Amino acid sequence: MATVTAMPARSRKQVVGRSRRTLAAAVALILFAIVLPFIPPFTGQDYQRYLVGAAYTAALAVAFDFTAGYIDIVNFGFAAFVGIGAYTSALLAVDLGLPPGLGLIAGAGAAGLVGLATGMLTLRLRGIYAAVMAWFVGLALMGLVRNLTDITRGSMGLNVPRLLGTDDNLPYYYVMLALLLVTIAVLTYVIRSNVGLAFRAIGQNLQAARASGINPTRFLVLNFTLSCAFAGLMGGFYAHYYTILTPDLMSTTRTIEVLAVAYIGGRGSLWGPAIIAFPLYIGTELLRTQLASLPGLHLVLYGLLLIVVMVYWPGGVAGVVRKTALWWERRSEKAADATTSSAS
């Protein structure tokens, strides 16, 4: 994981060709996601609801991967930050009548602030300690929401106005898809900048990063805050889409579901989790509704997949795709070499 393999020098043509291929694949995928609700099984309201859920899960998994995959901190309290965003946005709408659109941004801000505080508290620790501390903070936040029943109504559930004036799922899908694309775009931009380079350096080898003049804590906190802010943004969407909020949204199980998607998709890629979330979420939702006599089967599969990925397939889907692409490139290079050598 931590080793940096020496890449053979590639010609400018090759690099441009590769980034062009990536761009083409991204555009194709985005177009596919846009037309998806018009392809037969997805035209129905049920399926469109799954699509919204899938895009929501994808966005969460991307935000989760931003910390887990790059600075190597597993935020076990992730769902709590989603909940902070959701409750902030919902309460602003319910108590102050703020429009949900603004509420989403306020939710992101609130989750980011709590994330900043949590990050400053926990990120002095490493590895498992940081993960467990974030978990504890998440549990405490969930307990707080559950107990402040005067404000949040606790387990009785909070009724929230819808984001758009309609009950049709299609517009929600496009809003969520836009949020997902914004998330991926912003986080990818950060990862590709110098800041992202620092993140990766820290994730791979903290001591070496420190030795080359990076202040790890500052970057760790920055990363954590950003991830939490996006979690809060999605939380706001969740609140105004599903219109009922319970503290259950903040439970560890929810974190593990996101975590499973992120790891099955492939850590440290951002796009892997985003893509795999769709088949995974829709498949498990179908299983859950079709096989109602076997409650929990879909989560058993989640758990099983997570185990298989952790033991046998550590790169996840993104890892497999990367390996295949590399193999393909090598093969075509060899073919090119063969043609040039035979020509000379």
Added chain:
Amino acid sequence: MTTATNLRTVPLARRFLTFTWGVVALVVLVLAIALIFQPSIFVDTLVTGGMWALMAGGLALVFGVMNIPNFAHGEMFMIGGLVSWVIYQPIRDAFLNDPKNMFLQVVGPIPGILVAAVVGFLVGVLLETVLFRALRKRSRDQWVMNTFLLTAGVSVMLVNGDRMVFGNDYRGVPRYWDVHSLQILGVPVAVDRIAVFVIAMISIGVFSYFLQRTRTGRAMRAVSQDETGAQMAGISLNRIFMLTMGLSCGLAALAGAALLSIFPNSPDVGVQPLYLAWYVVILAGLGNVQGAIAGAFIVSLLQTLAVTYLGLGWVDVAPTAVIILILLFKPSGLFGSEVKGVWEQ
């Protein structure tokens, strides 16, 4: 890491003026005040503390020896309760026809509890042989984090597997021993809770004896101190790992079985014990078994205080807040941890 050498050079007075001793003294003080003014807090702390010690001791052991932060520890608790329930039900039905048979009344719950511990042991051995050994063979990079996530997957699978097979209902027994509660320090304590405390104390005693005095226990501690060194001394790592995982899971299952009347079995019954065991282990310092046993009583005191003065809803929030505060001052836990590789990974 250097506490052992420091202790000899630091003057006696300074030695006990540390943060850890301050917290321990405070806990003892609160317990003493409780003993005089509010004996129910004292009794509750001891009774629940015993069980959390069983859970946390096993968790600490597995981390110390195998470097596995077990997220599925609560599910062992769940399995224990389930097994005990399955076995105890027919036994109880059998002697409901014959309530006069005092011997059966007293002995009845014991087979269920014992079998639960054995099943927990076997599940632990299975986990080690099927999962952890496979992962260890593939790679030990980022072992701690990877096993944490791996066990998170195991936890999700077990919880929902249970839900799939046995449904979402509560499966509990009103009480194991259907007799009047006893008065201890003027506080009525159900016989079940006393039995739980006795079971916890016996198990902790046996467990400590095993770790400190037997050859295998010493081998276990040797592995936890230095894996390669232990291997060179002729200790079979695979055997020790299997035994450690089994023992830890067995203890958790035992706790689950013994607490069946207080924690009625359901798929996610293990969640709260898991949190508590983790509070304890992090508070005491990861991998420190004796510290975990002491820490269990501290957490149990915090919990009892929260329930008594704040209400049932705060039972998790208040201890978490206090633990986070303590960890700000002592990030490696109250009793420190000298486990290899925790900080590097």
